[in-house]
Amino acid sequence: MSGNSDFIMVSETGWRRGLSNLLDNEFAGWFKTKMWWIQCLIWVSVTGFMLAGVMFSADDFDFKEGMMLFSIFIGLFPAIGVVIIMQDALVGEKSEGTIAWILSKPASRQSVILSKVTANSLGVMVTMVLVPGLFAYGLFCYYTKTLMDPLPFLSAFGVVFISHLFYLTLTLMLGAFFSARGPVIGIGLGLLFLQQYLIAAVPLLGYFLPWKLSVPLNNETDAIVPALLRGDPVTSFLPIGLIFLECVLFVILTLWRFNREEF
Amino acid sequence: MQEISPNVISIHGLSKIYKNVAALKPLNLEVRQNSIFGFLGPNGAGKTTTIKLLLGLTRPTSGSATLFGMDSVTQSADIRARIGYLPQEPRFYEHMSARETLRFVAKFFFKGPKKTIEDRIVEMLELVDLTEKADRPIKTFSGGEKQRLGIAQAQINYPDLLILDEPAASLDPIGRRDVLEVMSKLRKYSTIFYSTHILDDVQKVSDTVAILNKGVLVAEGPIEELLAGKEGIVYSIHLKGDGDAASKLVQSQPWVKTVTTGFHGSETTLQVSVSDPDAAENQLLKLLVNSPVVVTEFRLKQYELEDIFMQVVEGGQDVRK
Numbered sequence: 001m002s003g004n005s006d007f008i009m010v011s012e013t014g015w016r017r018g019l020s021n022l023l024d025n026e027f028a029g030w031f032k033t034k035m036w037w038i039q040c041l042i043w044v045s046v047t048g049f050m051l052a053g054v055m056f057s058a059d060d061f062d063f064k065e066g067m068m069l070f071s072i073f074i075g076l077f078p079a080i081g082v083v084i085i086m087q088d089a090l091v092g093e094k095s096e097g098t099i100a101w102i103l104s105k106p107a108s109r110q111s112v113i114l115s116k117v118t119a120n121s122l123g124v125m126v127t128m129v130l131v132p133g134l135f136a137y138g139l140f141c142y143y144t145k146t147l148m149d150p151l152p153f154l155s156a157f158g159v160v161f162i163s164h165l166f167y168l169t170l171t172l173m174l175g176a177f178f179s180a181r182g183p184v185i186g187i188g189l190g191l192l193f194l195q196q197y198l199i200a201a202v203p204l205l206g207y208f209l210p211w212k213l214s215v216p217l218n219n220e221t222d223a224i225v226p227a228l229l230r231g232d233p234v235t236s237f238l239p240i241g242l243i244f245l246e247c248v249l250f251v252i253l254t255l256w257r258f259n260r261e262e263f
Numbered sequence: 264m265q266e267i268s269p270n271v272i273s274i275h276g277l278s279k280i281y282k283n284v285a286a287l288k289p290l291n292l293e294v295r296q297n298s299i300f301g302f303l304g305p306n307g308a309g310k311t312t313t314i315k316l317l318l319g320l321t322r323p324t325s326g327s328a329t330l331f332g333m334d335s336v337t338q339s340a341d342i343r344a345r346i347g348y349l350p351q352e353p354r355f356y357e358h359m360s361a362r363e364t365l366r367f368v369a370k371f372f373f374k375g376p377k378k379t380i381e382d383r384i385v386e387m388l389e390l391v392d393l394t395e396k397a398d399r400p401i402k403t404f405s406g407g408e409k410q411r412l413g414i415a416q417a418q419i420n421y422p423d424l425l426i427l428d429e430p431a432a433s434l435d436p437i438g439r440r441d442v443l444e445v446m447s448k449l450r451k452y453s454t455i456f457y458s459t460h461i462l463d464d465v466q467k468v469s470d471t472v473a474i475l476n477k478g479v480l481v482a483e484g485p486i487e488e489l490l491a492g493k494e495g496i497v498y499s500i501h502l503k504g505d506g507d508a509a510s511k512l513v514q515s516q517p518w519v520k521t522v523t524t525g526f527h528g529s530e531t532t533l534q535v536s537v538s539d540p541d542a543a544e545n546q547l548l549k550l551l552v553n554s555p556v557v558v559t560e561f562r563l564k565q566y567e568l569e570d571i572f573m574q575v576v577e578g579g580q581d582v583r584k
Contacts, residue, residue, distance in 0.1 A: 003421065004372075004373075004420065004421055006376075006379050007372070007373040007374075007375070007376075007379055007380070007383075008373065008374040008375045008376065009372065009373060009374065010370070010371065010372055010373065010374050011374070017340050018340075018371055020370075021367070021370040021371055024370070025367060033358070096354055097350070097352065097354030098354050098355065098356060100320055100350065100354075101350060101353070101354050101355065103318075103319075103320055104318050104320065104343060104346075104348040104350070105343060105368060105371040106340050106341075106343045106344040106371050106372065107340070107343075107371060108340055262315075262320065262321040262322065263315065263320040263321065
């Protein structure tokens with residue numbers, strides 16, 4: 001056996017300790033396995049093919065109506081996928097014992113959480129927002145026989161991503177607080193479907209819950225994503241900032257709880 | 264003068280209470296550098312709790328532990344950079360192969376060069392005899408193969424301290440033998456602290472032992488001292504002839520503490536506890552050979568670790584050295 005003098009040692013310290021290795025591992029889970037193309041296929045099918053079905057089967061198809069439909073599809077359905085994927089990110093690894101194994105190596109607990117947030121955010125953005133979004137953009141261009149301005153689409157995709165980031169960070173946080181999958185997936189999906197009633201009862205919640213980012217509630221103009229796609233005036237950009245801040249808060253709470261977790 | 268080795272682990276009053284249940288009562292323990300330290304105890308004794316406290320996976324209720332002079336709570340990551348750890352039931356990402364797992368673990372310690380890392384991985388795979396299965400997914404591995412991979416990943420950084428939690432508990436006899444062989448190979452490079460309830464293994468490879476029972480340290484010391492028992496040095500002698508006279512002759516020696524005499528047919532047995540081992544070694548056998556008895560057996564009495572373990576665990580005795 002030779003010593004370790006021939007190696008270049010890892011130089012990360014403090015909260016960054018182990019981060020690059022954990023990031024590589026989390027990214028590999030998304031992009032070096034079949035995960036990325038399966039997710040792309042699912043969400044292109046769910047959002048793009050459904051849109052194409054309506055687009056090419058309806059006689060009096062209005063592409064602006066199509067944009068509304070697409071906003072609902074891409075805002076709601078992938079969010080279910082986000083909750084399902086993220087409920088396993090911490091709870092699964094806790095129950096399988098792999099988190100304890102990783103934490104027996106020189107890796108900070110912050111690195112574990114931040115690598116999961118970063119890699120899963122990118123995975124969700126690419127496979128659940130960008131790829132199905134670009135497919136839909138292509139469909140609209142094909143249908144209108146024009147090269148549509150991509151900027152409204154890109155800004156709409158950004159808002160959709162913030163919406164999914166809400167569920168992503170919320171589910172991760174629930175995984176830090178609970179040890180069983182039930183409450184994590186239950187609360188995540190419950191909030192996803194119940195928030196429309198909560199907002200209807202307390203309209204102020206519309207600023208704090210992501211429903212109205214992409215799905216209209218009272219009228220066609222009160223959701224941000226369809227307004228951006230159609231070039232309509234946006235009622236308020238405030239929910240985007242507030243929901244992003246909530247995501248940051250969820251990550252902070254996840255870090256706080258995970259730092260106190262015992263294995 | 265022999266240089267005293269520094270302690271790799273120093274534990275001072277370390278305790279852990281889970282929901283009003285004391286998993287570990289205040290524990291004091293020192294582990295010397297380059298020792299193979301067997302940490303014994305029945306299931307639920309607090310062995311795994313102690314290991315998790317050392318690794319920073321749980322926080323102590325009271326007390327402290329230092330490893331390499333660093334605090335286990337505030338400098339946990341620095342400590343873990345010098346440790347290799349094999350959990351009781353090794354858990355890995357099942358989709359990864361053994362090689363990928365070792366690469367993943369190696370990158371917590373090393374940035375490069377890539378070839379040197381790959382060479383180390385090959386070396387570790389050879390060490391635990393997994394070369395032929397290196398590229399198979401771990402989900403196809405048997406329990407013994409996972410255990411061997413666990414040892415390889417624990418050793419990938421050539422740690423100064425190797426902590427093994429029940430390394431052979433789930434293995435068949437051949438697997439156990441293999442693991443003990445690997446541990447013996449590694450003792451040249453690392454201090455090994457390992458928990459087990461398999462006493463035979465401890466007796467084979469350890470040089471120092473601590474016995475934990477119900478969260479309390481009940482025995483600790485070099486294994487030879489523990490195996491010598493509480494009476495100290497005891498000779499077991501079988502002889503034929505006048506056993507009473509032989510017993511009185513032995514008892515009259517100033518370096519003899521006690522003599523216990525037993526009669527079995529024509530044979531007499533003497534258990535002779537001595538205060539001066541050198542005098543006993545030089546004179547005891549000569550004394551008997553020169554007396555009118557026939558010595559049929561003469562040996563230094565050794566306790567089996569199991570005897571000691573049963574004494575302290577079942578009897579609740581404290582035989583700390």
